[in-house]
Amino acid sequence: MHNRNHGKTEISELQTKFTGYLIESIKKDFFLYCRKKERINKHEQPVDFQDLPPEALSQQHTRQQDDPAMVQAEIAALVAALDRLSDRDRRIFLARVLEERDFGEMGSELGLGYQGVAAAYRRARLKLNKILRRDL
Amino acid sequence: MNFKELLLRAKDGDHLAEEEIIRLYRPLLIKWSVKSGVFDEDLYQELCITTLRCIRLFPM
Numbered sequence: 001m002h003n004r005n006h007g008k009t010e011i012s013e014l015q016t017k018f019t020g021y022l023i024e025s026i027k028k029d030f031f032l033y034c035r036k037k038e039r040i041n042k043h044e045q046p047v048d049f050q051d052l053p054p055e056a057l058s059q060q061h062t063r064q065q066d067d068p069a070m071v072q073a074e075i076a077a078l079v080a081a082l083d084r085l086s087d088r089d090r091r092i093f094l095a096r097v098l099e100e101r102d103f104g105e106m107g108s109e110l111g112l113g114y115q116g117v118a119a120a121y122r123r124a125r126l127k128l129n130k131i132l133r134r135d136l
Numbered sequence: 137m138n139f140k141e142l143l144l145r146a147k148d149g150d151h152l153a154e155e156e157i158i159r160l161y162r163p164l165l166i167k168w169s170v171k172s173g174v175f176d177e178d179l180y181q182e183l184c185i186t187t188l189r190c191i192r193l194f195p196m
Contacts, residue, residue, distance in 0.1 A: 012138060012139050012140060014139060014140050014143070014196070015139040015140075018139070018143060018190075018194055019161075019164075021190060021194055022161060022164070022186075022187060022190045023164070025186050025189070025190050026164070026165070026168050026183055026186055026187075027168075029182060029183060029186045030168050030179070030183070033178075033179055033182055034171065
């Protein structure tokens with residue numbers, strides 16, 4: 001194949017156009033790929049221990065040796081906080097966190113739209129956060 | 137064979153022609169597969185797919 005653009009042969013106009021077209025697409029896909037990678041890195045925990053910074057490892061270690069009494073107290077605080085949510089909010093929150101259910105599916109059960117359930121879940125989470133922060 | 141024939145054959149689904157075009161543009165693909173100084177195999181793969189898509193979609 002001797003149609004590389006080395007200036008020795010006349011390059012067809014078509015090839016130049018195709019190259020330009022290809023470069024634009026490659027650029028676009030390159031940036032899309034980078035964005036995707038960034039998003040994944042933001043949400044995913046590094047699984048490889050070599051990827052973890054040393055502080056994270058030691059933190060995990062102390063976490064395992066946590067005082068059982070502290071864990072009990074945390075659970076008690078969470079249960080108390082859950083008690084203060086309304087019945088519906090608690091149901092949405094637990095279904096989402098424990099059963100990992102879909103908002104749309106929950107919505108059709110409760111007679112709400114996807115957005116409605118998502119908003120209720122967000123409110124419940126913010127409320128829990130506020131209560132727990134005040135208690136601790 | 138000139139580029140036009142090659143492109144037309146690749147558009148018709150000739151795998152050899154597709155391969156030839158990818159070989160032709162390999163330096164370009166490799167250049168864009170380097171991310172923060174490291175050659176990214178997955179990215180290279182993605183860009184090969186992009187090239188195949190471009191062959192199909194390029195208006196002639």
